[in-house]
Amino acid sequence: MYDYKISILGIRGLPAKHGGFETFAEKLSLYLVERGWDITVYCQEQGSGDVYETEWQGVTRIHIPVSREGAAGTIIFDWKATCHALKQQGLFLTLGYNTACFNLMQRLNGQTNVINMDGIEWRRDKWGLVAKTWFWLNERAGCWIGNHLVADHPKIKDHLATRVRAEKVTMIPYGGDEVLSADAALLEPYALSPNDYSVIIARPEPENSFLEMVRSFSCKVRHHKLVVLGNFTPQGNAFHRAVMDAASEEVIFPGAIYEAPVVQALRFYARFYLHGHRVGGTNPSLVEALGAGCAVIAHDNHFNRWVAGEGAAYFENEAACEGLFDQLLNDTSRQLAMKEASKARFHERFTWPQVLQEYEQLLQDWYPSTLNK
Template sequence: MNHKQDNKAQLPTLRILGTRGVPAAHGGFETFAEHLALFLVQRGWRVIVYCQQEGSGPVFEDRWEGVERVHIPVAGDGPKSTIVFDWKATLHAATHRDLCLTLGYNTAVFCALLRLKGVPNVINMDGIEWSRAKWGPVAKTWFWMNDWAGCWLGNHLVADHPEIKVHLSSRVRADKITTIAYGADRVSDVPADAVRALGLEPGRYLTLIARAEPENSILEVVQGFSRHPRGMQLAVLGNYNEASNAYHRAVKAAASAEVRFLGAIYDKPVVQALRFHSAAYVHGHQVGGTNPSLVEALGAGNAVIAHDNRFNRWVAGPDARYFDGADGFSQVLDELVAQPQALQAMGAASRERWASAFTWDYILGQYEDLLKRWLPGP
């Protein structure tokens, strides 16, 4: 073994599975994986991230910002392709003795291989995916089975929300679960040019960022907002296909002239500007744990108007405003428009909530402490 290989062997090592890879380009888990990988590399870890590559050919490796990447080509870009990728990534990880962190339980049954090989594996169990209304019976059954499989097969579990730990504790003992939430950057002093370019006036609009699905309360928010003229706009981000989706048609049909559908925006600086200059952020998610978009709104100092459920209340805290249904949203908005100073106080409270529980340094430090406990011995 040469000196370079020997140095690698001495470093604490982590393999990250369950995402499409780094740098982040898709969703919350990819963003988290990027932050964690860079954080640990800076703290002397060796980090290997498995990356899904569309196409064919052999597995290949490279480095990005000090992070080792294992690229696994698979045909296609849909759910079946992701399942194939997860299986191949697990096969590859099982040939090593390194600690694994699996993000999500969607293919947790594959973790049986890691267990059989004696490879330590910590699983972030994400939200209660099988309960989401958007899935049909086959998908619900698959997710439900893998939810159980993750609980049994992981050496240790991470819940991103206290209520997720309650759910998992019905399946495994509580000391097998550690609650660690999700982080976000502080957003401040963002130029308003991108906001104005979209036809919005800083401080005179609400922002809603969510997939256009019933469980995200978009129809109720649009209906409630459109009850009567507001003197401000509602900026809705996301893809809407009226031709093929009845729910999308219903949302569009319910919208007043003050509702702006901006489409899907993936440019991070633009999204940050939209958040920062919003009068308030609307979060209609009804299920799930700690939602990354809600945490990012806290980091931007947004006043938060959220659907009233146990997940959102823990994240956003007591100073946010909560609604249930179109009438409830309209009433909350009526009250806040009449009291603009309340929005400023809510925004300050959001920033305080972020600083107390959701900074990346705090979240990633908790992960490092947990992962150290599961590093395999020599």
């Protein structure tokens, strides 16, 4: 058993409720607790009042109330969490670089901080000039301030290597759970049956190719359904309305679904999982699709190709996506081959035991520099 202490910053808290980094932090925390580590996680709370502590499944949670909401609230929380961390001992793991400039205080305090640099946030279409500048500056700051960096994709490591020496970066991808079964009854409220639909699961943003995929599916009758998860409403922004206007009657918009068993069932029983992300590293949703044995149709870029492998089908543009629907929707043998390829790729690189063992080894390697703190 080990006697190591680590504090995790950069997430909203545990248990996981908000996305990929929270899920990863939960998996890593519980894994390290079982391995004898002393784990502290900072948690953002809505409201006001003093900082307080609780324990959750062996993890110490430091709760920091913040009265502001949205991005401003997150920045305030990160500032307060970093200030609190200055009084802590051991090693630090920061997930994301969005407020990496704050971590300079830890570096000046002599604390050792490993930073997971996430994706290339400043390249995302959804951000305006001010936000892109903030992310670009903080990416630079994180590269300089972090004692060591983690990239979740080989291309992210290559990108970071243009900022720092390559040996300062370790590539460890995101992990996922293998899904061998799911409750088909959970499809019934959406009038769906196994294999009679395909699914898109992503944030409803232009860079995730929603409009291209929906238009290419909707250009003709498919005798098949396309389920588009996400908070699309006719009263939404112009992009949301454009996607919904482009949809045929065979496209279903059930809204955002947060119940994990329902999302798991939607993936597991889908004929195809569509992944339109154009920017990012190892995307959690794509990894989860591989773990569910989905046949994957993805946007053709080096991020998706490394994750999904050669067994997936790729489209460069709307016309190519339409062609894939024409070719694959009724090709049962190809669908089965793609599903098997997804399972093989998942086991090759993305199981949680692989990922968590690699993280523990990296954290152990960096722990000695904190022994005198």
